[in-house]
Amino acid sequence: MVKVGIVGGTGYTGVELLRLLAQHPQAEVAVITSRSEAGVKVADMYPNLRGHYDNLAFSVPDVATLGACDVVFFATPHGVAHALAGELLAAGTKVIDLSADFRLQDAEEWAKWYGQPHGAPDLLPEAVYGLPEVNREAIKGARLIAVPGCYPTATQLGLIPLLEAGLAEPGRLIANCASGVSGAGRGAKVGSLLCETSESLMAYAVKGHRHLPEISQGLRRAAGGPVGLTFVPHLAPMIRGIHATLYATVADRGVDLQALFEKRYANEPFVDVMPAGSHPETRSVRGANVCRIAVHRPQGGELVVVLAVIDNLVKGASGQAVQNLNILFGLDERLGLSHAGMMP
Numbered sequence: 617m618v619k620v621g622i623v624g625g626t627g628y629t630g631v632e633l634l635r636l637l638a639q640h641p642q643a644e645v646a647v648i649t650s651r652s653e654a655g656v657k658v659a660d661m662y663p664n665l666r667g668h669y670d671n672l673a674f675s676v677p678d679v680a681t682l683g684a685c686d687v688v689f690f691a692t693p694h695g696v697a698h699a700l701a702g703e704l705l706a707a708g709t710k711v712i713d714l715s716a717d718f719r720l721q722d723a724e725e726w727a728k729w730y731g732q733p734h735g736a737p738d739l740l741p742e743a744v745y746g747l748p749e750v751n752r753e754a755i756k757g758a759r760l761i762a763v764p765g766c767y768p769t770a771t772q773l774g775l776i777p778l779l780e781a782g783l784a785e786p787g788r789l790i791a792n793c794a795s796g797v798s799g800a801g802r803g804a805k806v807g808s809l810l811c812e813t814s815e816s817l818m819a820y821a822v823k824g825h826r827h828l829p830e831i832s833q834g835l836r837r838a839a840g841g842p843v844g845l846t847f848v849p850h851l852a853p854m855i856r857g858i859h860a861t862l863y864a865t866v867a868d869r870g871v872d873l874q875a876l877f878e879k880r881y882a883n884e885p886f887v888d889v890m891p892a893g894s895h896p897e898t899r900s901v902r903g904a905n906v907c908r909i910a911v912h913r914p915q916g917g918e919l920v921v922v923l924a925v926i927d928n929l930v931k932g933a934s935g936q937a938v939q940n941l942n943i944l945f946g947l948d949e950r951l952g953l954s955h956a957g958m959m960p
């Protein structure tokens with residue numbers, strides 16, 4: 617059994633970790649932290665978990681208790697893992713961070729986008745970006761994993777087959793993405809209220825969103841050089857889900873893009889390349905650790921449209937984190953995870 621600790625257990629990604637790990641045969645949650653709910657039993661706060669964690673209560677974060685775990689997930693705001701990861705690694709505990717603290721390789725770029733100095737630049741060289749479809753071998757030997765963001769997961773999985781094959785013009789990429797409101801976390805904010813978000817769709821952060829450098833970093837690796845990406849996130853009137861509509865210019869009109877995508881992801885347990893002409897729906901991935909992708913070339917032109925959907929809380933966060941745990945501990949990568957979404 618892998619002994620698991622979770623820092624930030626009351627947030628949306630924290631409770632999603634608990635839901636997924638409740639069905640995991642080889643992992644056991646031993647410690648779960650919350651400063652505001654310390655002492656409260658997990659099942660009293662989250663009745664969906666009754667019968668799974670009846671003896672587990674939230675406790676305040678404490679390095680000694682967390683350091684007795686094999687692995688600690690950080691499901692916390694940016695900056696928290698910076699402060700604690702080093703001590704845990706020194707205690708021999710692996711760290712899987714769901715926040716953005718270790719996603720960017722460049723500490724100065726991180727500081728620019730996150731508005732605070734990077735708190736642990738010394739750990740950056742060993743941090744592995746936890747996108748299994750790109751980095752599986754590096755994840756196997758890692759101590760510190762940076763779980764990709766939700767928009768970055770959908771966008772990279774949709775565009776890398778075209779860039780790795782050298783087919784897309786790297787300087788002309790567009791990602792139009794919509795997210796469910798749970799992407800903003802559980803904290804109270806006017807912008808997350810039902811009255812502000814239902815029956816409405818809006819773009820935001822068009823000038824620059826903090827996921828732009830993360831996505832660009834991954835696409836540069838796939839392209840083997842600089843990329844030019846326009847990224848426009850939208851807030852959609854739904855609770856879960858990311859829908860990415862991705863545009864790339866592919867001058868070679870003869871290439872079989874369906875075959876390219878199917879081949880790239882043939883051995884990937886959590887990427888589903890749908891039949892040609894498909895329109896993936898976010899509800900098909902609700903609760904599932906999968907990215908469903910469809911590739912289109914409208915009117916046979918140069919502009920290729922890739923559609924990619926994920927559940928932001930699963931393949932976009934907690935499911936991907938569990939997938940990383942499985943790889944890290946040499947387990948079957950699919951343990952505790954499912955392809956099956958919830959429709960309706």
Ligand SMILES: NC(=O)C1=CN([C@@H]2O[C@H](COP(=O)(O)OP(=O)(O)OC[C@H]3O[C@@H](n4cnc5c(N)ncnc54)[C@H](OP(=O)(O)O)[C@@H]3O)[C@@H](O)[C@H]2O)C=CC1
Pocket residue numbers: 623624625626627628629630649650651652653677690691692693694696714715716764765766798799800801802803928929932933
């Ligand atoms: N929501 C999403 O779709 C996705 C989120 N992420 C990232 O995952 C992380 C968690 O997100 P989410 O679950 O939405 O966040 P929430 O705001 O819903 O939850 C945050 C959690 O962190 C705890 N926390 C807050 N501050 C501290 C602190 N200083 N020290 C220790 N614990 C703290 C909170 O509990 P308490 O205050 O009681 O301690 C709470 O349990 C974030 O970095 C987010 O950006 C990544 C991908 C997708």
Ligand SMILES: CC(=O)N[C@@H](CCC(=O)OP(=O)(O)O)C(=O)O
Pocket residue numbers: 714715716764765766767795796797798799800801849851
């Ligand atoms: C709808 C919404 O607000 N989404 C968040 C991104 C989701 C998220 O949690 O981003 P990380 O994966 O980097 O943590 C935002 O735009 O900041």
